[in-house]
Amino acid sequence: MDKTVNQKAWFLVLPVFLVVAFSAVLPLMTVVNYSMQDTFGNNQFFWNGVGWFKELLDPTTDLGERFFASLWRNLIFSAIILAIEIPLGIVVALSMPREGWTVAVCLVILALPLLIPFNVVGTIWQIFGRPDIGLLGYTLNSLGIPYNYVSNELDAWATVIVMDVWHWTSLVALLCYAGLKSIPDAYYQAAQIDGASRWAVFRAIQLPKMNRVLLIAVLLRFMDSFMIYTEPFVVTGGGPGNSTTFISIELVKIALGQFDLGKAAALSLVYNLIILIVCWVFYTVMTNAGAERPQKEGAV
Amino acid sequence: MARIDLVDLAHSYSGDNAPPESFALKPVTMTWRQGGAYALLGPSGCGKTTLLNLISGIVTPSRGKILFDGKDITPLSTQKRNIAQVFQFPVIYDTMTVGENLAFPLKNRGVPKAEISARVKRIAELLDLAPYLNRKATRLTADAKQKISLGRGLVRSDVAAILFDEPLTVIDPELKWQLRSKLKALHRELDLTMIYVTHDQTEALTFADTVVVMHDGRVVQSGTPAELFDKPAHTFVGYFIGSPGMNIVPAHVDGREARIDGHTIGLHRNYGVLPAGAKIEIGVRPEFVDVAPPASGLLAATIERIDDLGRIRFARVRVGDSKFAARVPPGFSVPDNMAGLVFDPAHVHVYADSRLVEGVA
Numbered sequence: 001m002d003k004t005v006n007q008k009a010w011f012l013v014l015p016v017f018l019v020v021a022f023s024a025v026l027p028l029m030t031v032v033n034y035s036m037q038d039t040f041g042n043n044q045f046f047w048n049g050v051g052w053f054k055e056l057l058d059p060t061t062d063l064g065e066r067f068f069a070s071l072w073r074n075l076i077f078s079a080i081i082l083a084i085e086i087p088l089g090i091v092v093a094l095s096m097p098r099e100g101w102t103v104a105v106c107l108v109i110l111a112l113p114l115l116i117p118f119n120v121v122g123t124i125w126q127i128f129g130r131p132d133i134g135l136l137g138y139t140l141n142s143l144g145i146p147y148n149y150v151s152n153e154l155d156a157w158a159t160v161i162v163m164d165v166w167h168w169t170s171l172v173a174l175l176c177y178a179g180l181k182s183i184p185d186a187y188y189q190a191a192q193i194d195g196a197s198r199w200a201v202f203r204a205i206q207l208p209k210m211n212r213v214l215l216i217a218v219l220l221r222f223m224d225s226f227m228i229y230t231e232p233f234v235v236t237g238g239g240p241g242n243s244t245t246f247i248s249i250e251l252v253k254i255a256l257g258q259f260d261l262g263k264a265a266a267l268s269l270v271y272n273l274i275i276l277i278v279c280w281v282f283y284t285v286m287t288n289a290g291a292e293r294p295q296k297e298g299a300v
Numbered sequence: 301m302a303r304i305d306l307v308d309l310a311h312s313y314s315g316d317n318a319p320p321e322s323f324a325l326k327p328v329t330m331t332w333r334q335g336g337a338y339a340l341l342g343p344s345g346c347g348k349t350t351l352l353n354l355i356s357g358i359v360t361p362s363r364g365k366i367l368f369d370g371k372d373i374t375p376l377s378t379q380k381r382n383i384a385q386v387f388q389f390p391v392i393y394d395t396m397t398v399g400e401n402l403a404f405p406l407k408n409r410g411v412p413k414a415e416i417s418a419r420v421k422r423i424a425e426l427l428d429l430a431p432y433l434n435r436k437a438t439r440l441t442a443d444a445k446q447k448i449s450l451g452r453g454l455v456r457s458d459v460a461a462i463l464f465d466e467p468l469t470v471i472d473p474e475l476k477w478q479l480r481s482k483l484k485a486l487h488r489e490l491d492l493t494m495i496y497v498t499h500d501q502t503e504a505l506t507f508a509d510t511v512v513v514m515h516d517g518r519v520v521q522s523g524t525p526a527e528l529f530d531k532p533a534h535t536f537v538g539y540f541i542g543s544p545g546m547n548i549v550p551a552h553v554d555g556r557e558a559r560i561d562g563h564t565i566g567l568h569r570n571y572g573v574l575p576a577g578a579k580i581e582i583g584v585r586p587e588f589v590d591v592a593p594p595a596s597g598l599l600a601a602t603i604e605r606i607d608d609l610g611r612i613r614f615a616r617v618r619v620g621d622s623k624f625a626a627r628v629p630p631g632f633s634v635p636d637n638m639a640g641l642v643f644d645p646a647h648v649h650v651y652a653d654s655r656l657v658e659g660v661a
Binding site: 177184186188189190192193194195196197200204207208209 | 344
């Protein structure tokens with residue numbers, strides 16, 4: 001069949017092209033441009049090639065040391081977040097009622113933390129954890145448990161992690177709940193007839209049927225926790241010392257604190273690349289987990 | 301192996317104290333013979349799936365008892381009853397292979413490994429699934445998936461009855477025949493009680509040796525396909541089974557005569573005493589009414605159209621206010637729209653308030 005040639009179609013694509021160019025391509029190219037240069041203010045730029053990238057990836061330099069330290073912190077943080085929020089979200093979703101007016105109540109309560117602005121969440125926990133006036137901090141200390149997120153690294157980490165769990169487990173739970181709701185009753189009835197235990201029902205029906213939503217949950221929670229900025233910045237300011245300085249906090253310090261645009265741009269690009277790679281790995285692993293193993297015999 | 305008895309069994313989804321007319325299943329007492337092939341036939345919402353779920357234990361009855369071989373199993377859970385069920389949409393466990401799917405019910409019951417693999421192998425051969433045992437079940441066609449669902453029931457040696465809830469809904473028409481004959485073959489081979497729910501009369505009549513017709517929560521008739529065809533116990537059965545359904549028209553019945561539209565038809569039996577005040581109708585299948593040229597001794601009718609079903613032709617006619625379907629004899633051509641109807645008196649039945657009245661010979 002002959003294709004209709006109509007050059008007017010380009011005009012229809014043009015608005016999208018312009019929006020994407022101005023919102024994504026141009027800013028990204030600006031960052032690429034900065035990452036290759038050095039500036040001392042006054043809009044004067046000097047060519048530096050891949051110098052910043054070399055420095056960034058060399059742990060012996062100051063920039064490299066700061067980058068790798070915050071990268072490890074961030075990876076550990078994301079790993080802990082995923083290890084807590086995914087199983088907890090599944091458990092919450094499984095224990096939610098399936099019908100009746102309690103469903104609406106549960107959904108509203110679960111949605112509440114998701115509706116609170118990030119820096120408000122930070123402020124809530126910052127005050128909540130203060131040993132002098134905060135409910136949590138004061139109570140813990142009165143019970144004889146020394147707790148101070150300003151001076152103790154472990155306490156700071158615990159606070160940031162518990163805050164994130166409080167803030168985001170709902171998202172995982174809501175996604176899983178949606179996945180569970182889509183399972184037809186016949187599956188549960190068949191499992192009952194097959195004599196399946198509660199655990200077998202979970203393994204054979206619920207988990208496989210939640211596969212898709214869990215992938216989305218893992219990707220979202222990884223990306224968000226890996227890019228976390230506002231909440232720890234408000235609560236701990238990256239301290240004590242550098243113990244809760246995640247990559248994004250480091251990035252802001254370099255870009256806006258020191259105004260090292262070149263270093264910050266190089267860091268941004270590498271940061272972006274890491275997120276893309278990790279997401280790609282998660283996606284590939286999780287979509288292949290349910291796929292058919294290669295078969296030796298021919299297709300049917 | 302079990303005979304299943306239902307004793308005054310009834311169910312309401314809106315609580316046990318709901319008014320009796322609102323029950324999804326009105327009280328029913330009946331027996332399902334060990335090794336029988338039954339079909340539960342009725343339109344959507346007639347309570348047939350409810351009855352099935354009561355037997356399998358998915359739903360607990362509001363009233364009455366279910367007995368397996370005389371033992372009351374009403375309070376037992378689904379797992380503890382020796383029942384398997386195949387659902388409308390195939391249920392398979394996505395992450396497992398075909399073999400693992402078949403082994404699942406045995407594994408859950410702690411059967412030794414060697415016995416599991418022997419049973420699975422035998423059932424897979426029975427169902428022609430042997431070549432696919434190591435494949436993931438998700439990728440198979442709908443009919444293969446439905447066979448797996450059935451196989452999970454058959455694999456258990458303790459199963460006494462297999463319940464089917466419209467199992468061929470999602471199967472392609474040409475495969476429906478294959479799967480249905482497979483079911484019949486399995487039934488002959490395995491001596492299992494099979495109860496098959498459907499709203500498709502062809503499926504019911506070809507599968508079952510006893511068809512149970514349900515209407516509005518009640519069992520209206522239970523019998524062989526021939527009985528349902530020849531002597532419907534209820535006007536609903538007459539109308540629902542057969543294509544086209546039975547002609548049912550109001551009539552005055554007196555002794556051995558019925559009067560329709562001022563015309564008298566002879567009856568085979570004597571209907572002396574009919575219930576007073578009841579709505580009296582006569583029912584006759586289109587197969588037993590012939591169209592003939594108009595004549596003074598025949599019931600006059602106006603032909604509205606002729607349906608050619610290939611092997612047989614049916615005329616849609618009008619008598620006064622009632623519509624009739626009647627057979628057009630081979631070689632008969634209708635001169636104009638006027639015709640006379642010839643009844644076969646042996647097949648004219650009398651109904652009082654929709655229920656069959658047995659006449660005296």
